[in-house]
Amino acid sequence: MDLDVLLQATKKQLKPERYEHTLRVVDTAVELAKRFGADPFKAEVASILHDYCKFWSREQLTEWIKRCQLPPDLLQYHKEIWHAPVGAEVAREEFGIVDEDILQSIRSHTVGRPSMSILEKVVYLADYIEPGRKFPGVDEVRRLAEIDLDVAVLQAMENTILFLQSQKQPIYPLAIAARDELKRMLS
Ligand code: GDP
Ligand code: FE
Ligand code: FE
Ligand code: FE
Incomplete structure (x- = not known):
């Protein structure tokens, strides 16, 4: 797999600031992968493609959700969460990626899921803590990410859920299932 091909294809899909975000997620994910024992190359591939569909139209995303038989309840929720599961399908169909852990890491990077692999957690966390992020509480998650992958991911999930509830x-x-499972596992 040629990473330059993936990078150039991704760059064409994204606004410049979003492409810069992607490059920071790549660097952060590779660092986290080395720290916590995921495959850094897989982390790089998943990170490059994670936001590939971020600027696709509602219509295009809906078409893929239906054709790929993704969970139909997605359509009843915010469009912002659709680019992750659709991105995994695009990675498979357009870039020939077959590694399920890479595909799952793209798929779960926005909302997470119960029983995430180390690679999935690495990509989820990298997306949350990359140096350009300014969420309230992100510095605490960055600190936790130096020490404990699960604790850091749980804190990122809690922050996201609380933020969305406040909105x-x-x-x-x-x-919710992802957050609850991790919380149970850590208690
Ligand atoms: P980005 O693509 O790098 O901006 O980051 P994400 O893919 O992690 O998140 C995309 C958007 O989805 C953000 O605005 C999140 O706040 C939002 N989001 C994450 N989880 C949920 C959820 O469960 N429900 C809703 N409505 N939005 C969510
Ligand atoms: Fe995203
Ligand atoms: Fe995220
Ligand atoms: Fe992202």
Whole structure:
């Protein structure tokens, strides 16, 4: 797999600032992969493609969700969460990626899911803590990410859910399930 091909294809899909975000997620994910024992190359591939569909139209995303038989309940939730599962399908169909862990890491980078692999957690966390992010509480998660992958991911999930609730946004059920499972595992 030629990473330059993936990078150039991704660059064409994204606005410049979003492409810069992607490059920072790549660097952060490779660092986290080395720290926590995931495959740095897989982390790089998943990170390059994670936001590939970020600027696709509602219509295009809906078409892929239906054709690929992705969970139909996605369509009842915020469009912002669609680019992750669709991105995994694009990675498979357009770039021939077959590694399920890479595909799953793209798929779960926005809401997470229960029983995430180390690679999935690495990509999820890298997306949350890359140096350009300015969420309230992100510095605490960056600090936790030096020490404990699970604790850091749980804190990122908690922060996201609390933020969305404060905005009166519906939370996708998988996000709650992911948070609850990790919390149980750590208690
Ligand atoms: P980005 O693509 O790098 O901006 O980051 P993400 O893919 O992690 O998140 C995309 C957007 O989805 C953000 O605005 C999140 O706040 C939002 N989001 C994450 N989880 C949920 C959820 O469960 N429900 C809703 N409505 N939005 C969510
Ligand atoms: Fe995203
Ligand atoms: Fe995220
Ligand atoms: Fe992202």
